[in-house]
Amino acid sequence: MNTIIALAVIAALVVAAVFLVRSALRKPASTPNQGHNHDHGDDGCGCAHGDQGKADEGEFHAVHSGKDTTGGCKFNPDEVRRTHLRPTPPIDVTNLPAKDARIVAAHGAVTVAGITDMLNQLTGEVSTVINGKTVKIASRNTHNKQLNDALDWVEARYKALGISVKRAPYTVRGKKLENIVAEIPGAKNPSKIVIVSGHLDSTVGSPWSNENIAPGADDDASGTVGVLEVARALKDHKLDYTVRFVHFTGEEQGLWGSYKYSDQCAAAKEDIVGVFQMDMIGYCRKPGNRVDIHDGEDANGSHELVVALTRAAAQYNLDLNVVDTHNHAVDNRSDHAGFIDHGWKAVLISIEFTDDGFDVNYHTRNDRVSEMNLPYMVEVIRMTIAGVADFAKIQ
Numbered sequence: 104m105n106t107i108i109a110l111a112v113i114a115a116l117v118v119a120a121v122f123l124v125r126s127a128l129r130k131p132a133s134t135p136n137q138g139h140n141h142d143h144g145d146d147g148c149g150c151a152h153g154d155q156g157k158a159d160e161g162e163f164h165a166v167h168s169g170k171d172t173t174g175g176c177k178f179n180p181d182e183v184r185r186t187h188l189r190p191t192p193p194i195d196v197t198n199l200p201a202k203d204a205r206i207v208a209a210h211g212a213v214t215v216a217g218i219t220d221m222l223n224q225l226t227g228e229v230s231t232v233i234n235g236k237t238v239k240i241a242s243r244n245t246h247n248k249q250l251n252d253a254l255d256w257v258e259a260r261y262k263a264l265g266i267s268v269k270r271a272p273y274t275v276r277g278k279k280l281e282n283i284v285a286e287i288p289g290a291k292n293p294s295k296i297v298i299v300s301g302h303l304d305s306t307v308g309s310p311w312s313n314e315n316i317a318p319g320a321d322d323d324a325s326g327t328v329g330v331l332e333v334a335r336a337l338k339d340h341k342l343d344y345t346v347r348f349v350h351f352t353g354e355e356q357g358l359w360g361s362y363k364y365s366d367q368c369a370a371a372k373e374d375i376v377g378v379f380q381m382d383m384i385g386y387c388r389k390p391g392n393r394v395d396i397h398d399g400e401d402a403n404g405s406h407e408l409v410v411a412l413t414r415a416a417a418q419y420n421l422d423l424n425v426v427d428t429h430n431h432a433v434d435n436r437s438d439h440a441g442f443i444d445h446g447w448k449a450v451l452i453s454i455e456f457t458d459d460g461f462d463v464n465y466h467t468r469n470d471r472v473s474e475m476n477l478p479y480m481v482e483v484i485r486m487t488i489a490g491v492a493d494f495a496k497i498q
């Protein structure tokens with residue numbers, strides 16, 4: 104063994120030791136009762152839960168594997184930490200088509216000022232006028248009556264855009280709730296449906312109680328505004344397929360609105376070609392603007408949507424690092440899940456899901472507009488506009 108090899112071996116041992124120590128430090132403090140069974144009190148996710156969290160058997164279609172998991176703890180950092188991020192094959196971003204001038208114009212219309220205005224109204228930073236009444240939307244908790252103000256607010260935005268919109272009611276645990284569904288009918292194959300979605304409800308960690316303050320700026324006012332911006336960008340263009348914009352409620356209680364809505368789509372035998380869910384798209388404190396797209400490891404062929412989004416970001420030179428994750432921590436943690444369960448293609452577009460990239464204000468009163476990275480969010484919305492326009496076949 105010569106000196107150089109000896110030094111190399113020592114260096115390797117030091118690296119290995121550091122790695123082992125770091126791995127040990129990163130292990131959750133208590134190992135029994137990890138995961139999302141939530142049987143024994145607090146598991147560190149800051150949620151009040153327990154038996155309240157169990158969805159009643161039979162309330163949802165049998166396809167939903169996550170229906171008996173509790174809500175309100177989606178994106179628990181511990182769960183993300185435990186999840187293996189598998190390396191994914193690179194996506195080909197060569198041979199890109201020329202930029203479409205209509206999409207470039209649509210991108211120009213998505214601005215920090217525009218999204219700030221909407222986010223401020225949705226999160227109670229400023230008051231807003233709903234049906235002639237001045238209101239401050241301080242909470243969008245599913246059990247809070249102010250959720251109805253938020254529903255009215257979203258509905259009014261679609262009406263102002265000239266896009267047909269309706270409430271889609273559902274019942275869970277005897278409680279009558281509503282999603283919002285708006286739609287641009289397809290010009291060529293209207294029976295083929297692309298869904299762009301987010302969840303309107305919010306929580307500050309106790310989704311089972313009536314939280315009076317729950318700003319939920321990143322989670323998920325950001326997705327709500329993103330969906331509205333995609334609608335605004337596409338409304339004046341002819342698309343082969345129908346594009347439907349859906350705002351779910353009851354997400355924080357266990358994906359109630361999306362499980363029910365996907366069941367309704369399945370019962371109506373609808374032909375859903377792809378679901379683009381935006382949940383938490385406005386937080387980024389690291390350089391590099393990483394955005395994660397979760398396809399459940401190509402569940403039902405959902406990788407096709409990841410490719411569309413990744414190529415869109417490259418085609419339009421967006422300031423984003425698009426990461427194709429195979430992070431199973433999020434499989435049943437946002438509204439794309441119900442659609443995957445029914446066999447459709449669906450992805451979740453979100454912020455970076457790692458220890459140091461995750462939103463530090465997640466499910467707290469500090470999830471406010473001032474904490475967000477709005478230029479980053481603009482880029483994520485632009486990517487979604489281009490990806491959805493392409494996927495729905497803009498003419």
Ligand SMILES: [Zn+2]
Binds near residue numbers: 322323383
């Ligand atoms: Zn969320």
Ligand SMILES: [Zn+2]
Binds near residue numbers: 177306322355
């Ligand atoms: Zn949440």
